[in-house]
Amino acid sequence: MHRFSSIFHGSGLATHFSETLIWRHPPKKGLATTTILLRFLLVLIVAAFISSLWVDTSRFSVDNSINNTVIIFQKRQKPPKEIIIPLNCSTQNQTQTCPTNYPTTFQTQYPDPSSKASCPDYFRWVHEDLRPWKVTGITRDMVERANKTAHFRLIIVNNKAYIERYKKSIQTRDVFTIWGILQLLRKYPGRLPDLELMFDCDDRPVIFSRYYRGQNTTAPPPLFRYCGDRWTMDIVFPDWSFWGWPEINIRPWDSILREMKEGNNVKSKWIEREPYAYWKGNPFVAETRKDLLTCNVSDKQDWNARLYVQDWILESQQGFKQSNPARQCTHRYKIYIEGWAWSVSEKYILACDSMTLLVKPHYYDFFLRNLQPVEHYWPIREDQKCKSIKFAVDWGNNHKQKAQEIGKAASNFIQEKVKMDDVYDYMFHLLNEYAKLLKFKAMVPEGAVEICSETMACMANGLEKKFMVESMVKGPSVTSPCTMPPPYEPKVLGAFYRRKVNAIRRVENWENTYWDSFNKQ
Template identity: 60%
Template structure:
């Protein structure tokens, strides 16, 4: 036997702690191997047994430090995991929910993280944000040249539900009026999760937030040469006649009054729901279920329901939320409503939270002419992500849309798939947080004063909201809690539109809608001649 048997013996030498020639293997050779070679034949057996026991004991001790050599047992895998955590520190620190601090002091924990432990500039970037992020620049354009003064913000207080201030990475809220249901609660909760996701990365800022559906800052009031700077007011939707700043709605963190889960979990449920029936196996009709009381246009939609005398290819259902609450939400599971080839989106008193759930269904979304938009819907394109339906002639428009899709199945399937892909990929929670991050960062750059903590404001943190919560509210908060800083930087904000590119986008939308209107007109003209 040779002292060094090449490639077979060398790895075991290294893993057992033996070197070549000198060092540990040299001691092994001098102390054990050479005496063994000098023994008489009769002593070989006893010495070999002694040597085997010695090497066995040595190997057992080395297994504790080098479990990768003996990867066959579960205990070795556990020790490997432990040793790795000792050698390689965690990429991000966890942020525990410290309810004990709230119970003892009634205030936010003093050691609440406001800066990341690791340099965030070293974190990888996920790339450029989705294209709809470019509307951030358009929404802030009214203040691009004047900036935002404290006076302008105070004038936004007229309809605001609360004032939110961020100073040194901490949030403070001054409440003026409670919102409808828990919209304000979960909006604030979402902002707190943003602070946990990017600790220390949000600049100081002050903002006013209105939780009512419809926008109130009319652009006509601020388009004259002597007009004052418009008040910056955040809300969930806008329209072409308003200057309100559009912000992600509360339901991304849960809507307890309708038992709708936080978006991260619900979007996965919707994705699974799509797999139960492929598009060809679904009912070849247009489906809608909602509360018709909130708007005349929804009550008008119900006239398109199937009857003994007429079938407009629509299957429409009025949602009784009071009864649904009493019966435990048995008939309002969104993930089980992807069973029709077409689904209708129609606004309520303004924009509706339901739009993202409908678009996520793989069905062709029939959008009745909308008057409002939320933060992401301006990224949707007719005939690519949805099919436009006329508001003033809903029934005939729906019937044509369904007939067209059933006669052009491949194109219809592509439209439904493009919409659900958009929702699953470009509206995941990572991008919701990044939209909030970029909007607030760009907004803060326009402030012409240094934000300070208002006298009537109270510090707000995840503990002050979640630790005292109960029932479904607590569950949704815990389900949507950000437990550690993001491992990546925010996506890169794309540049603003230049006038030609913005006009090109708007023209493309308009041309697509006109094309559908022409097809629909020709369909009904031919139908009347028969």
């Protein structure tokens, strides 16, 4: 036996070691032949597997270059090629018209698995909002009766949009609502059916269900607006601020959502925030907000609330620098309270990572109905706001991990399920389901005007134009809308409501116990 030093090179790695040399018989020829045959059979089996009907060979590749080992890996599909179609603004000496070269058909360039994904669960409320017309359908007379309070009529015929205006809305609500619908047409050209609808841009719903009960009553007029409640039948549609709110310098939703996500992850960790409940707004639009101000901190009492009155005149003079909702995630808890009706502030508050303290709401927008107490927000009593807020903050500061989880669940819901793609898909399915109920052929009435992105954005100025350009859909989508979920089964919907009620009662019981023990001290 001899000792030796040697350097072995294997797989690019040099190893230096000393070893006792032991002579061994060379492998038998038959054994080597068997090994080769086994390897050959393995290659044949894998090849047969790949070519079978169970495998889409266009998506896979085979590599046997490493140690004769066969490796199967999935090919990376080419990313879909986006088509960008810019605004085509005419010169100042010409009348602005709608372009005739925009695509009128929708075709995905690549099959994308995400395009077949099911829509978020709150899309089911589309079926509930349209249920009043499920049996009767929607006649032209029903639509005409909805114009009593409507600000405009929208007509879509052959993928072109027309507007018949009745009156001006508050600020630019009507302008940016129409702008949003035009962006939907750019995103999914040729996919929206012909239709007519009436839209009311005011706050409170007006189609009261009590007037349309019983077999001998007429069906309600279908009227679109931004919110609903348990006593009305208005059809809920995403609000104008998703495309920007120039009057108070709030940017389009996509931009704010990115800014808030960055702030939540980097700039403002929950544990480092002020351990109080924060609210800032206009208290003079509703008695319930005036009542909220009594919960503010004072020399006599601290209800764990830090409340601020928004001075809109001063803000406008300062360029609304203190009104950016993405910069108001500075407290562990944020209060949402309705104004004259539902409030646009809701989505910005829920996206903050703070635990939302939701004062008992009476109105809902298109996604709020799916949120659950103690999972996405903390319920606050309407008639005992101060006590309820103090308990909520004390509970959260004593259960920091759970409070963070509630805040995170809400912001995740907003970030992941209320993105602009989701907003457009909700609009898409709502308008499609609505159009299925129409019992008449949509027609462009005399006096209606064709409208498109060019006739709106090219003629706009200032922040109005800036936000239109910023929120404009650049071109047709390369993927299809999400798949619409089926309606709620009555038992499932009943269980959903019971779960919500039971969670609120549980919190109220905790709160009662807290104050009982506090009063005994």
